[in-house]
Amino acid sequence: MTLAKNQKSSLSRLYKKVSSKRSESSRNLEDESRTSSNSSGSSSLNVNELRTVFDYMDANSDGKISGEELQSCVSLLGGALSSREVEEVVKTSDVDGDGFIDFEEFLKLMEGEDGSDEERRKELKEAFGMYVMEGEEFITAASLRRTLSRLGESCTVDACKVMIRGFDQNDDGVLSFDEFVLMMR
Template sequence: MEKIAQPQSSFMKLCRKLSPKRKDSAAESQHIKNGDHDKNRHIEAVFAYMDANKDGRISPDELQKSFMTLGEQLSDEEAEAAVRLSDTDGDGMLDFEEFAQLIKGDDKCSEEEKKMELKEAFKMYIAEGEECITPRSLKMMLKKLGESRTTDDCRVMIRAFDLNDDGVLSFDEFALMMR
């Protein structure tokens, strides 16, 4: 069962990586209608990214390749288990509704699970041997995600959440940004 939970957590990480302005705070629950629309738009973007052949469905192979693009490994068995977990029509693929349910179902995870997910996501943004997100490491990760930014753009992004003005993001600053 743990191997199945791993892909779900990774889906949420992927959503957050592709949609860094995603918010889940209770203060924003007043705007549920707009929030749901924005969240669905983000899920649609992730779905479109993973649906490499644009057939409206994500196969275990497409899922696995998407993870590799992001520098994560997903075994054949894990990819198949992730698809099987939410494949309600039994076709061996995830259509948009099944994919959205898989991602939305992850919203119910515990605070400890969310913190672990954040730590894993944070590690993806830091360069080897570093302990924080630098403009250079942010630029490299955004490039892997297909988003081209200059180092100066990345400095501006970091500055928006850099509470101690040291020019980098610590895990705590990253966690605040992701809320």
């Protein structure tokens, strides 16, 4: 997996973390405006959603993401980027050469790293593994709660059951990998 793909996965997780704090009504309105899919068939975030992630990462609200801000946000997600990796990401994304990633550059970065279906499936398998308890093959309410807690979100098991119910196609109370894939679209 390339550095940019690692960063995009981390940024996607960051988006999910940030967006989970929005109100339900706001989420429903944005769901209606969500873009369905790009040419590779994977779902894409719309500009408003990407703005939410960008603004969260732009800690000092100067309209640019510095290497330090990028590194800090990836770290919040349990990931790690070395100073050299951060420098490489900024250098390859920074079109205007100012040493920062502005919103337009951020959009290009996020939209330009789709990869093949096989790579996407591998990434989803890795993400799925973060939520599954050892020895299990599905996401339970307890395992979802545990993972969300690691990301700094407090959530009850009952609330996690409600989240799972939204994507649980066979009503068994857990999410299989296939159901997880549908959820991530």
